[in-house]
Amino acid sequence: MPVHIALLRGVNVGGRTRVGMADLRELFTGLGHGDVRTYLQSGNVVFTAAADRDARTLAAEAEERIAAELGVDTAVLLRTGGDLARILASHPFAGEEPDPAALHVTFLAEEPAPDRAARLEVPPGETARFSLQGREVHLHCPDGYGRTKLNNAFVERRLGVAATTRNRRTVTALHALATS
Numbered sequence: 001m002p003v004h005i006a007l008l009r010g011v012n013v014g015g016r017t018r019v020g021m022a023d024l025r026e027l028f029t030g031l032g033h034g035d036v037r038t039y040l041q042s043g044n045v046v047f048t049a050a051a052d053r054d055a056r057t058l059a060a061e062a063e064e065r066i067a068a069e070l071g072v073d074t075a076v077l078l079r080t081g082g083d084l085a086r087i088l089a090s091h092p093f094a095g096e097e098p099d100p101a102a103l104h105v106t107f108l109a110e111e112p113a114p115d116r117a118a119r120l121e122v123p124p125g126e127t128a129r130f131s132l133q134g135r136e137v138h139l140h141c142p143d144g145y146g147r148t149k150l151n152n153a154f155v156e157r158r159l160g161v162a163a164t165t166r167n168r169r170t171v172t173a174l175h176a177l178a179t180s
Contacts, residue, residue: 001034001048002080003178004055006062007107008043009075009152009164017072019043027065039174043074044166046177075162077107081178084171091168092131093140103168104145106137106152112159120158123149139165 006028011019021038024045028036033047049058055078062076079087087105088094097103111134112120120132128141128148137155141148145167152165166174 002051003035003046003048004033004058005079005081005084005174005178006043006045006047006059007077007079007164007166008045008066009077009162011043011072011074017074019066019070019072023070024066027069028062031061031065037177039177040170042166042170043164044170044174046174075109075164077109077162077164079107081175084175084178087136087138088168088171088175090133091138093129093138094168097140097142100168100172102140102142102144104139104141104165105168105171106139106155106163106165108135108137108155108159109162111135112161116158116160120155123154126150137163 011017021041025036025038028045028047033049036045036047038045059076059078063074067073091103091105093103117132120130122129126149127143128139128150130150131138139150145151145165152163156163
């Protein structure tokens with residue numbers, strides 16, 4: 001059975017979208033998924049699903065169930081363990097930045113339209129850099145992600161797609177969970 005990683009957008013940030021990880025594990029198990037594990041308190045779920053299950057359907061079912069059972073409207077973005085391996089290996093700033101805390105990945109719900117992708121640029125006066133690669137935006141934030149204007153909301157506005165951001169340590173840990 002394929003391993004999937006569900007990345008929930010905006011969960012347990014700012015107090016409005018509180019979701020307990022035990023509740024999230026129970027919900028994904030109730031959807032018929034196996035080997036359900038969560039990582040941190042920020043809406044990361046690793047699970048197995050039947051091979052014939054489409055990623056869009058899996059995400060839509062999770063979104064509907066989270067809204068119905070937990071009262072939280074959130075986007076669920078799915079990747080596989082293989083996707084995370086590719087993302088980690090292709091981060092263009094990893095070789096030049098020794099501090100993994102300065103490296104992030106913004107996961108996109110879908111690849112943006114070319115005209116929208118052309119609108120993504122570094123805001124004036126910003127030290128952060130980015131590289132858009134398909135359904136991910138690789139970020140290098142030397143002054144910290146909390147200080148950058150090139151944040152999740154900015155990326156969503158420019159690209160017109162739902163997004164959620166994770167730091168490199170989290171992506172690495174999720175990959176390890178997905179392959180263990």
